[in-house]
Amino acid sequence: MNNYLLWRLSTLLFTMFLASVAVFSIMRILPGDIAALTLSGGGEVAYSIEVWEALREEWGLNDSLILQYGRWLWSMVNGDFGGQSLLYGQPIQTLVARQLPVTLSLTLYTVALSLLVSVPLGILAALKWNRWQDYMVRLATLPGQALPNFWIALLLLLGLVFCFRWSPPIIYTHLWENLWNHFQMLILPVLLLTWGYSSHIVRVTRASILDTMQEDYIRTARAKGLSESQITIKHALRTALAPIVTVLGLQFGVLLGGTLILEYIFGLPGLGRGLIQAALARDYPVVQSFVTLLVFAILSVNLIVDLIYRAVDPRTSFVDDK
C-alpha cells in the first residue's frame, strides 16, 4: 500500500510540476510585454519609459525566466498564490479565500446529490433492463452531457420569471448566514450541474451492474436463496463500484468546467466567475494562479479517486504492480 501510495504521490507531483511549467510558459508567450500591456490598458493609455521600467523591476520581469518561475512557484506553494490581482489590487490569497467556499459548496452539493441520485437510478435501469424504467433513465441521462448547460440555465430562469415571477437572490449568502437564501441561490446551478455530472455516473453504474450480474458468483448467491436486493446491494454493488468511482473522478474536471460558466450566469462569487472576470480584464496573475489551482484540485481528486478505487475493488490490492 505504501509503495503504491508513494508512487502515485510522486506522479501527482511531477504532473503538477509539468502543469505549472505549462501554465507559466504559455502566459509568457504573450506577444506583448505584460507590463506594457497592463500599463497601456490594451493600447489606450500612454505611459512613460520610467514607469514601465519601474513596473518591470517591481514585477521581477527582468530576471531570468527560471528565476521568475521559481518565485512564482514558491508563492503558489506557500499560500500567496501568485501575488496581487491587477484588477482588484488585492492579494490573490484574499480572492481565493473569499471565492473558494462558494465553489466548494457548489461542487460538494453537486457530488453529494449526484451520488444520491445516480447510483440508485443506475441500479434501477440495470435491474429493469430494456423495460420502460430503463428507457426512461437512459432518455433522461442522454442529453445531460450533450446540451449546453448555460442555455438550459437561461431557459430555466426565463421560465421561472414568466411562470412564477421568481428570480434567484442577487447577493450571495453563506450556508450559515441565511439558509433559505443560500438554498435559493444554489438550487438551480446545483440541479443543472447534477444533471450533467450524474448522466455519466448513471450510465456507467448501469453498465457495470449489468456486467456484474452476469458473473457466476451471483448465480451462486441466487441458488443459495439470497433475495434479489441482498444480492444486488451486498455482492454486485461492491464489484460494480470500481468503474463508478473511476468515472466520478474523470467527470470531476467536466464538473469544474461547468461551475465556471454557471457561476457566471447565476452571479455566484466563486473561483469560476473570478477566473472569467480575470480573463475578461486580462488580469494575468489571477488567471495564472486560478488555472493552476483548478488543475491541482482536479489532479488531486483523481488521485483520491484512484486510491478509493483500489481500496474498494475486492479484486485489486495495493501490491506494487509496476
Add this chain to the structure above:
Amino acid sequence: MKFKWLVRKKPLALVCGAMLMIILFLAIFADLLPLQNPVAHNIPSQFESPGHEFFFGTDNFGQDVFSRIIYGSRSSLYIAITSVVLGTLLGTLVGMISAYWGGWIDLVFQRVVDMLLGFPILVLAVFIVVALGPSAHAVMIAIAVAVMPQIARLSRSRALVVKEETFILAARATGASPLRIVLRHILPHTISPVLVYATGYVGTALIAESALSFLHLGVPPPDPSWGAMLYDGWIYLEAAPWLTIFPGIALSITAFSFVFLGDALRDVLDPRTRVHL
C-alpha cells in the same frame, strides 16, 4: 438492405444524421439562400417578435435572428470540426507511438497526457484565449489541445492490444519499418473507436466554443455566433425571449446530433452488437 436495418434499429441516429446534413448544407450555402442580412443594423425593426418577415424575430440591432443563426453556424461549425480533427489526428498519433515504442517515450507522453487531462476544456480554452488573444485560431488550438489527450489515451489502449497480435510480429519479421507498422497495421484497428469518440467530441467542442463566445472570450464580433447571440438573449431575457430560445435550440440540436451520432456509430461499428446482414 443496410439502410433498412438502420431504419429499424437506429431511427434516431438516421434523424440526427439527416439533421446534420441539413445544418451543414445551410451553413455552406448560406450565401445562396434568400436570407436577410445578418449584420446590417436595422434599428427601426429592433426587438420584433417572430413573424412573417423575421422568422425568429430580431435582436437589439434589428438583425434577423434566423439568418444570424444560419450564418452563425458557419464559424461555430468550422471551429468545432477543425479543432476536433486536429486534436484527433494528433492524439491518435501520440497514442499509437506511445504504445508501440513503449519505454521512456511512453512514460513521458503519458505524463504529458495526464497533465493535459487535468485541464477541463473550458478552463483550458479560457486560459489559451487569454494568452493568445481572442481569435478563431486561439479557440481552435484550445479545443484541439483539450481533445488530444482523450483521443491519445484511447488510441494508446487500442494500440497496446493490437501490438501483441501475431500479424505485427510477422510484419516485423519481414522487415517492415516501425513507421510502416504503425501506419499500415496498427492505425486501421484504432480508427473505429477513435471515430466514435471524435464525432461525439465535435458536439462538445461546439458547446465549448459557444460558451467561450457567450463569455466574450471567443471569436470577436461582428461575425454572428451562437454563443454571442445567447449572451444578448441573456441580457434581454424578459424583453425578448426569442433571442435566447432559437439560437439555443439550434446549438442544442446540432451538438446533440453529433453526440448521438457518435453513440450510434459505436453500436454500428462494435462487432459484438452488429446484426448479421
